[in-house]
Amino acid sequence: MKPRLYFDTSVFGGVFDEEFEEISTLLFEKIRLGVITCVYSDLSIAELSNAPENVKIHFNNLPKENLEFVEVTEDAFKLAEQYLEEKVVGRTSADDCRHIATATINKVDYLVSWNFKHIVNVFRIRGYNSVNLKNGYIQLDIRSPKEIVNNED
Numbered sequence: 001m002k003p004r005l006y007f008d009t010s011v012f013g014g015v016f017d018e019e020f021e022e023i024s025t026l027l028f029e030k031i032r033l034g035v036i037t038c039v040y041s042d043l044s045i046a047e048l049s050n051a052p053e054n055v056k057i058h059f060n061n062l063p064k065e066n067l068e069f070v071e072v073t074e075d076a077f078k079l080a081e082q083y084l085e086e087k088v089v090g091r092t093s094a095d096d097c098r099h100i101a102t103a104t105i106n107k108v109d110y111l112v113s114w115n116f117k118h119i120v121n122v123f124r125i126r127g128y129n130s131v132n133l134k135n136g137y138i139q140l141d142i143r144s145p146k147e148i149v150n151n152e153d
Helices: 009-016 021-032 042-048 053-060 074-085 091-105 122-134
Strands: 004-007 037-041 067-070 110-112
Touching: 004 009, 004 091, 009 021, 009 042, 009 053, 037 042, 037 091, 042 053, 042 091, 074 091, 074 122, 091 110, 091 122
Parallel strands: 004 037, 004 110, 037 067
Antiparallel strands: none
């Protein structure tokens, strides 16, 4: 079974960011080839509605057969609130917490993000997973796209 990777919204814009373009392009090629499944949520769609047009077009052109839509449920909202109550991150990162909670509840193989301050951060990851374990959920594996893409020669 191919890996299911939840993409937070930062990953979709990475293709158009000079710093992240090369790795992001390789990651999206894995989706196009059907090597991985890109999991996204209604929160991703809401955030993408405010993205530049080229990011929206890029997302809309991804092969639908390699995408999986999930919803941010009431349980995800509750789990996200616990991340905030435990001060894993501040209140301004509530949407980041909802992405993480949604990925956790849907038991994805990895959450992928370019957000190194609030998501792909060893101290934050420890905090998220501490809350997850307290609540009977999985430990979520959080990575940057660079860690997912194999740099094969």
